[in-house]
Amino acid sequence: MKVALMAGGTGGTKLAHGFSMLDDVELSVIVNVADDLELHGLHVSPDIDAVLYTLAGLIDSQRGWGVANDTYTAHAMFARYGEPIWFTLGDADLATHATRTRLLSEGTSLTDATASMAAALGLRSRILPATDDRCRTVILTDDGPLEFQEYFVRHRQEPEVRGVRIDGIDDARPTPSVIAAIRQADLLVIGPSNPVVSIGPMLALPGMREAILGVPRRVGVSPIIGGQALKGPAARMLDSLGHEVSAAGVARIYGDLLSHWVVDMTDAELAPRIGAMGVEPILLDAIMRTDADRARLAGELIGIG
Amino acid sequence: MKVALMAGGTGGTKLAHGFSMLDDVELSVIVNVADDLELHGLHVSPDIDAVLYTLAGLIDSQRGWGVANDTYTAHAMFARYGEPIWFTLGDADLATHATRTRLLSEGTSLTDATASMAAALGLRSRILPATDDRCRTVILTDDGPLEFQEYFVRHRQEPEVRGVRIDGIDDARPTPSVIAAIRQADLLVIGPSNPVVSIGPMLALPGMREAILGVPRRVGVSPIIGGQALKGPAARMLDSLGHEVSAAGVARIYGDLLSHWVVDMTDAELAPRIGAMGVEPILLDAIMRTDADRARLAGELIGIG
Numbered sequence: 180m181k182v183a184l185m186a187g188g189t190g191g192t193k194l195a196h197g198f199s200m201l202d203d204v205e206l207s208v209i210v211n212v213a214d215d216l217e218l219h220g221l222h223v224s225p226d227i228d229a230v231l232y233t234l235a236g237l238i239d240s241q242r243g244w245g246v247a248n249d250t251y252t253a254h255a256m257f258a259r260y261g262e263p264i265w266f267t268l269g270d271a272d273l274a275t276h277a278t279r280t281r282l283l284s285e286g287t288s289l290t291d292a293t294a295s296m297a298a299a300l301g302l303r304s305r306i307l308p309a310t311d312d313r314c315r316t317v318i319l320t321d322d323g324p325l326e327f328q329e330y331f332v333r334h335r336q337e338p339e340v341r342g343v344r345i346d347g348i349d350d351a352r353p354t355p356s357v358i359a360a361i362r363q364a365d366l367l368v369i370g371p372s373n374p375v376v377s378i379g380p381m382l383a384l385p386g387m388r389e390a391i392l393g394v395p396r397r398v399g400v401s402p403i404i405g406g407q408a409l410k411g412p413a414a415r416m417l418d419s420l421g422h423e424v425s426a427a428g429v430a431r432i433y434g435d436l437l438s439h440w441v442v443d444m445t446d447a448e449l450a451p452r453i454g455a456m457g458v459e460p461i462l463l464d465a466i467m468r469t470d471a472d473r474a475r476l477a478g479e480l481i482g483i484g
Numbered sequence: 485m486k487v488a489l490m491a492g493g494t495g496g497t498k499l500a501h502g503f504s505m506l507d508d509v510e511l512s513v514i515v516n517v518a519d520d521l522e523l524h525g526l527h528v529s530p531d532i533d534a535v536l537y538t539l540a541g542l543i544d545s546q547r548g549w550g551v552a553n554d555t556y557t558a559h560a561m562f563a564r565y566g567e568p569i570w571f572t573l574g575d576a577d578l579a580t581h582a583t584r585t586r587l588l589s590e591g592t593s594l595t596d597a598t599a600s601m602a603a604a605l606g607l608r609s610r611i612l613p614a615t616d617d618r619c620r621t622v623i624l625t626d627d628g629p630l631e632f633q634e635y636f637v638r639h640r641q642e643p644e645v646r647g648v649r650i651d652g653i654d655d656a657r658p659t660p661s662v663i664a665a666i667r668q669a670d671l672l673v674i675g676p677s678n679p680v681v682s683i684g685p686m687l688a689l690p691g692m693r694e695a696i697l698g699v700p701r702r703v704g705v706s707p708i709i710g711g712q713a714l715k716g717p718a719a720r721m722l723d724s725l726g727h728e729v730s731a732a733g734v735a736r737i738y739g740d741l742l743s744h745w746v747v748d749m750t751d752a753e754l755a756p757r758i759g760a761m762g763v764e765p766i767l768l769d770a771i772m773r774t775d776a777d778r779a780r781l782a783g784e785l786i787g788i789g
Binding site: 253261270272278 | 525554555557559562574576578583589601
């Protein structure tokens with residue numbers, strides 16, 4: 180069974196891990212790269228790395244990013260050189276960014292660089308950057324426009340969000356690998372990731388929505404449970420941008436792009452409103468506390484439809 | 485008093501440290517960059533780094549290279565990615581290479597990148613790459629041509645040396661800063677570094693010898709003491725290339741480029757032969773075991789002539 184999962188951030192990454200644990204699933208994870216950044220001249224792809232590290236069993240699961248038991252010796256040396264250190268790079272992490280940057284500088288695409296690194300880490304699943312073209316999410320705040328990681332990490336999500344812009348999106352295209360993975364998918368899943376800054380930039384790629392609509396089973400998992408995001412700035416960002424902060428509010432953002440919308444049991448009362456949007460509501464235990472939860476939820480998604 | 489010291493490798497670096505400890509000395513260290521290399525897409529300048537780390541008090545003095553108490557987490561991750569790991573990069577070291585590479589990629593010259601990093605580390609002395617142009621020492625061995633660090637580190641100086649070639653030397657030039665530092669120098673010193681692969685590539689730069697000959701006091705320190713190199717492959721390399729492995733043999737390589745040639749007391753019997761070359765022999769305790777030895781030897785060199 181072929182699954183194409185769109186992911187960015189912690190929730191989507193956990194679900195990717197869940198699918199990767201299922202024997203009969205051929206998984207392609209389509210990953211947001213609009214919050215990539217350059218640091219110390221290196222290309223950092225936080226969402227790709229979270230998926231790489233999680234599937235390889237290397238992730239620092241407490242934090243949800245970076246490599247477990249990493250050291251921070253380079254970070255301290257960067258500080259001595261007066262380099263920006265608001266984005267903490269572990270030493271193992273730095274090897275990831277240097278390896279990727281070397282491959283890119285040699286003309287390798289981000290897709291091929293990611294495939295080569297995933298293979299080196301022994302991964303079975305395919306990890307596909309949504310695009311090989313440069314596009315960057317810019318958060319429009321009361322403090323002015325901020326690149327996503329500047330908003331998210333450097334400013335700790337404190338500035339009020341007034342809008343979101345994706346620089347370069349008009350000239351960006353989904354990769355042929357992404358389009359092929361979606362076309363061949365038996366099941367397309369939009370993970371419980373931030374709809375505005377994690378999933379949004381992927382859906383904004385020309386041709387992406389059309390490809391998705393070609394898959395009969397298109398299942399989304401709500402990143403909002405009981406009116407709250409489990410992690411990250413999704414709830415406050417949705418509110419600032421005028422969306423209803425609920426599983427129903429996020430369902431409305433995706434609209435008929437999805438055939439099914441998974442909400443946590445605690446949000447059962449939203450089911451009629453979701454159904455009225457023409458999307459079939461599915462009630463599940465959508466919180467992934469343990470590795471077993473991840474595999475269980477992934478298995479339940481496969482059973483839908 | 486202005487001192488221009490030409491250095492590459494351990495001996496020259498120790499002597500640079502010695503001069504840097506003298507209050508009344510304005511030191512410019514002219515550093516070999518012909519054994520630079522690229523690793524993981526990063527520009528590594530081993531000789532510049534040895535000088536930077538030594539003058540900043542960061543050097544791993546046991547090994548003579550790298551940062552003391554460095555960690556090797558990135559190294560282990562590079563291994564996972566199948567990256568070449570024959571040249572061990574510590575994590576702090578990696579921050580140095582990444583910072584330098586970023587500056588170079590932004591169009592900063594190696595000279596300016598080095599100056600900016602030296603300033604960040606609080607150094608008072610000037611560290612000047614001999615050239616901003618790419619030139620690379622290639623060791624011609626029975627196993628074929630090897631870039632210097634490949635010969636030195638990867639092949640542990642085992643292959644027999646048949647010759648040395650410096651790729652790119654015809655198009656390389658000493659930097660204006662180097663020429664100015666030599667022209668303004670009250671004393672020019674050639675450190676106790678390998679004459680073939682550390683000093684040789686600097687002297688081969690067009691215009692370098694002429695600039696040096698303009699300095700009245702030109703003092704060299706023998707890297708060979710009692711027929712042996714204190715560290716590194718100099719002795720065996722000199723032998724393979726048909727040179728006499730002695731302080732007199734190295735004096736002959738430099739010829740009239742120098743006005744004075746410092747040999748260790750243990751080599752006193754070579755003094756007449758060196759004098760016969762038209763170079764004034766100076767007998768000193770030339771072995772730098774401690775930091776105090778370094779400052780003492782530097783002070784004695786200032787007193788020459």
